[in-house]
Amino acid sequence: MDLGREACLVGYRRALQELNSWLENATTSELQRKSNGTRWTNEELLFHMVFGYMIVRSLLPLVRIMSRLPRSWSRGFAAGLNAATGPFDVVNYWGSRAAATVYGRHRMGRKLEKTITALGRRLERETTVSLARSMPFPTRWDPFFKADMTLADVYAYATLHFDFHAKQLSLRPPDSSPG
Secondary structure, X not given: OOHHHXXXXXXXXXXXXXXXXXXXXXXXXXXXXXXXXXXXXXXXXXXXXXXXXXXXXXXXXHHHHHOOOOHHHHHHHHHHHHHOHHHHHHHHHHHHHHHHHHOOOOOHHHXXXXXXXXXXXXXXXXXXXXXXXXXXXXXXXXXXXXXXEEHHHHHHHHHHHHHHHHOOOOOOOOOOOOO
């Protein structure tokens, strides 16, 4: 297995370990406390971090399809998505709030485990050619979306997103114990 693929899988496993540590060690009041720099609570933000991996499962077939269409079509699609950033932001915020009530602390870890297991299996089957497939992305939707992203970039995106938001949690670091 190549280094990029292995690094991606290592990132997936680390994220699962960190999430489970936060979920096991945080009190209910800590999970309900506001995060740093977002409008979400820690629990809602943790779900949003899990959702980053869930969305990758939806983006993979999209990249496969769009990479086969004329480039002007996929550029137009990305431009349309960029134009819809306002509504996307609203759905992204409220969706994570609502979903955190379904995937609370007792279901979130299992959801991430199932999701990264599926992503890992799929990544291991990808060819060099398939990982190079690309499409334009709506760069206004996420700081880690680039103007053009390969399938390899999409696989790696979830952990970049996870790590970015992990810094916004107002929880103890995942490997520390209560003071």
